[in-house]
Amino acid sequence: MWWLVAATLVVAWLTHYVVVIQHEYAHSFMAWITGIKDDPIRIEWGGTGIHNIVTLGDIDEDVDYDKALAAGHTTAAALTAMAGVVIGNGVFYLVARQLLRRPGVAAPPWVLYFLFWYIVHSVGNFYDYVPLRTFAADGDVKNFALATGWSRWWIYGVAGYLTLWAIVDLYRKALPRTLGAAGFGRLWPARAIVLVLSTLTLFVLYALPALEQADPVSVFMGRTSLIVIPAVLIVTWRRNVVSELPLPPGRQTREQRAPAQNASSDAGHELTPG
Numbered sequence: 001m002w003w004l005v006a007a008t009l010v011v012a013w014l015t016h017y018v019v020v021i022q023h024e025y026a027h028s029f030m031a032w033i034t035g036i037k038d039d040p041i042r043i044e045w046g047g048t049g050i051h052n053i054v055t056l057g058d059i060d061e062d063v064d065y066d067k068a069l070a071a072g073h074t075t076a077a078a079l080t081a082m083a084g085v086v087i088g089n090g091v092f093y094l095v096a097r098q099l100l101r102r103p104g105v106a107a108p109p110w111v112l113y114f115l116f117w118y119i120v121h122s123v124g125n126f127y128d129y130v131p132l133r134t135f136a137a138d139g140d141v142k143n144f145a146l147a148t149g150w151s152r153w154w155i156y157g158v159a160g161y162l163t164l165w166a167i168v169d170l171y172r173k174a175l176p177r178t179l180g181a182a183g184f185g186r187l188w189p190a191r192a193i194v195l196v197l198s199t200l201t202l203f204v205l206y207a208l209p210a211l212e213q214a215d216p217v218s219v220f221m222g223r224t225s226l227i228v229i230p231a232v233l234i235v236t237w238r239r240n241v242v243s244e245l246p247l248p249p250g251r252q253t254r255e256q257r258a259p260a261q262n263a264s265s266d267a268g269h270e271l272t273p274g
Helices: 002-006 008-033 050-055 065-070 074-101 109-132 140-148 152-181 188-203 205-211 216-227 229-242 254-271
Strands: none
Touching: 002 008, 002 109, 002 188, 008 074, 008 109, 008 188, 065 074, 065 140, 074 109, 074 140, 074 152, 109 140, 109 152, 109 188, 109 205, 109 216, 140 152, 152 188, 152 229, 188 205, 188 229, 205 216, 216 229
């Protein structure tokens, strides 16, 4: 499976684009549906700078939330603000997680690997907003809080637990299941590389927007995200690099097949005359 490892950066980059573009168009189409934007296709792509090409850090849904709030369109603004994470990322994340559980998806390893990285970036979008930028001076959480009047502490508490669940699920189920079904098995160096790269993607790439904020809370959260990386790797190393990997139904490792084959061979010898 080394060819999958070699393609990791390309797969991670492409799935990142898919997830971010879904997010922005979920905002844009909801703004159009609720009447606070006239063209759902129009978004701000952010230019051709290397930072934006690599991370899409400057892309924007091109929705004037201040104008919508000033006009009293609070419901439209709230729905638009939440659409990116809830619809653009959340709904498709749940679909991807269900597909990952289906044995038929495990047949082509590249499809499975693409799905896994799609899930990594979906979780990264959750993590980017809550907890990292819950208290930022701009962004979706700020717009949603202004439109609804909800306390950001409530958003931090409720959505924070959901994000924590998604992160734990990523390391406990999604990653080992992907590694096992894709055939990484005894390739512990490859397993280690995928674990490290997915962790850096989640805790570095998605911490960058928080680190770029002006408020000290967001910067603190972003720096904390970087600090916890060694702890995350230590806690998740055994399950994803050392331990036996889970396999989809009907598939066995070479070691698991060997006893059954030996037993069958022994039985055949016992039934052979002489």
